[in-house]
Amino acid sequence: MRLPDLAAALNVPAHDLPSVEVRGVTHNAAWVQPGFLFVAIRGARFDGHHFLGEARARGAVAALGEGLPEGVSSPLPYLTVRDARAALADAAAALAGHPSRRLRVVGVTGTDGKTTTSWLTRHLLRAAGLPTGLLSTVGYELPDGVLRHFPAHFTTPEAPQVQAALREMLDAGGRAAVLEASSHALALDRVRGVDWDVAVWTHLSREHLDFHGTMENYFAEKRKLVERARFAVLNADDPWTERLTGLAPAGTTYSAEGGEADWQASGTLERATGLHFRVTSPLGEFGAVLPMIGRFNVANALAGMAAAAHLGATVPHLVEGLSTFRGVPGRMELVPGTEGDPRVIVDFAHTPPSLEKALSTLRATTNGRLWVLIGSAGGPRDPGKRAPLGEVATRLADHVVFTEEDHRDTPLDDILREMERGAREAGRDNFTSIGDRREAIRHVIRAAAPGDTVLLAGKGPEDTLERDTGTLPWDEVGEARAALAARHES
Numbered sequence: 001m002r003l004p005d006l007a008a009a010l011n012v013p014a015h016d017l018p019s020v021e022v023r024g025v026t027h028n029a030a031w032v033q034p035g036f037l038f039v040a041i042r043g044a045r046f047d048g049h050h051f052l053g054e055a056r057a058r059g060a061v062a063a064l065g066e067g068l069p070e071g072v073s074s075p076l077p078y079l080t081v082r083d084a085r086a087a088l089a090d091a092a093a094a095l096a097g098h099p100s101r102r103l104r105v106v107g108v109t110g111t112d113g114k115t116t117t118s119w120l121t122r123h124l125l126r127a128a129g130l131p132t133g134l135l136s137t138v139g140y141e142l143p144d145g146v147l148r149h150f151p152a153h154f155t156t157p158e159a160p161q162v163q164a165a166l167r168e169m170l171d172a173g174g175r176a177a178v179l180e181a182s183s184h185a186l187a188l189d190r191v192r193g194v195d196w197d198v199a200v201w202t203h204l205s206r207e208h209l210d211f212h213g214t215m216e217n218y219f220a221e222k223r224k225l226v227e228r229a230r231f232a233v234l235n236a237d238d239p240w241t242e243r244l245t246g247l248a249p250a251g252t253t254y255s256a257e258g259g260e261a262d263w264q265a266s267g268t269l270e271r272a273t274g275l276h277f278r279v280t281s282p283l284g285e286f287g288a289v290l291p292m293i294g295r296f297n298v299a300n301a302l303a304g305m306a307a308a309a310h311l312g313a314t315v316p317h318l319v320e321g322l323s324t325f326r327g328v329p330g331r332m333e334l335v336p337g338t339e340g341d342p343r344v345i346v347d348f349a350h351t352p353p354s355l356e357k358a359l360s361t362l363r364a365t366t367n368g369r370l371w372v373l374i375g376s377a378g379g380p381r382d383p384g385k386r387a388p389l390g391e392v393a394t395r396l397a398d399h400v401v402f403t404e405e406d407h408r409d410t411p412l413d414d415i416l417r418e419m420e421r422g423a424r425e426a427g428r429d430n431f432t433s434i435g436d437r438r439e440a441i442r443h444v445i446r447a448a449a450p451g452d453t454v455l456l457a458g459k460g461p462e463d464t465l466e467r468d469t470g471t472l473p474w475d476e477v478g479e480a481r482a483a484l485a486a487r488h489e490s
Helices: 003-009 048-057 084-095 114-127 159-171 183-187 215-228 239-243 296-310 315-323 352-364 383-396 412-425 437-447 476-489
Strands: 024-026 036-039 062-065 078-080 104-109 132-136 139-141 176-180 198-201 231-235 250-255 263-271 274-281 284-290 333-335 343-347 370-374 399-402 431-433 453-457 464-467 470-473
Touching (some): 036 048, 048 062, 062 084, 084 159, 104 215, 183 215, 198 296, 215 239, 231 296, 250 296, 284 296, 284 315, 296 315, 343 476, 370 437, 383 412, 437 476, 453 476
Parallel strands (some): 024 036, 036 062, 104 176, 250 263
Antiparallel strands (some): 132 139, 263 274, 274 284, 333 343
């Protein structure tokens, strides 16, 4: 796209702009490639305008920002906009050819359940014969089903990566896409420019208050997805839902807890083959089997079915799709062992509500002792959840190991003490702290007896472990397998 044409698409005056070809856009000077537009964003720590020279040296053909700071000149043609982040997203969508306009796009938001619901919805749409791509915390998929990873460590990548992934999905024959939409992505306009057909709302609880400040602010950012979609799928069991009703032009509701809703589940049983339940829906009543553990996954299944049904899935598609769903990597993922080993589960649970759900689920399905290994992130992440994590873990598990989880520049001992404080204030002493996560995993798996269940919580499918000394490659399932193997060698 020529620079004057891109400027016109952004509603920026195009006079006196050179007719150069713009091949991409980024706000990170280190990511600039020849032919790129560089977006200078003023952040809390850095002002992108200080990197205009680097962007030019790397081949940028133009720059965009909210106005040059006093005393700063641009070595590149400069476009002035009111909101640089919004312009970054709009430029990315325009350069990618607005791919979401030619896809049926489902967005999933909420504190817990986003990833499972996204993967379920993708699976159900494929079962209905709709080639579907996926963008989630675990990675992104084209309709070929091959999981790919972004290099950036974001719940949702930045706008150029989002638009590029959607373009890839479309070019690969995709007709639909399912995207997780985090509060950060919505607040920072990373998913601006996405044309949403369906918004799915799972659940809202305390999280990311270091960024949003208050629950009201957190809710306001999440709500944007519902406001921007043509159809909403809302959880009738979540008290925040009553403030979402009517924001989308049309919608439906679901309930796994016996509430009034269009999609309801009843008679839920947890068996060795998974979750068995009856569904009452606008499509009729039918039985369903979901090969997962955890009653809370019934709500995720209802949300996915409601979204898929809106895009054309029928009851046979839904029943077959649920029965063949293989789960999400790192989400209640069973680590294969041998006879005499404890049952080891890897799960992403890292908030007090999600940890409580995971432990309650495992308590109901184990005859032995229940162990949990849990940490809490450092850096700017919300420190208010550390003590509650300690309380939940020690209340619901028989034995608890507190350990590291991306402590970054926060002293690990400070994080461990906060979790210990939450346990002690609840009158619990069934815990120990082992700072090194690998050592902690080996300890808990070695200490557990046959018939016990061990939950490794917090990391799930993440492939890095962030310490103050640097970022390490990480594979939680691989670490668990190594610990099980070491158990037999000892």
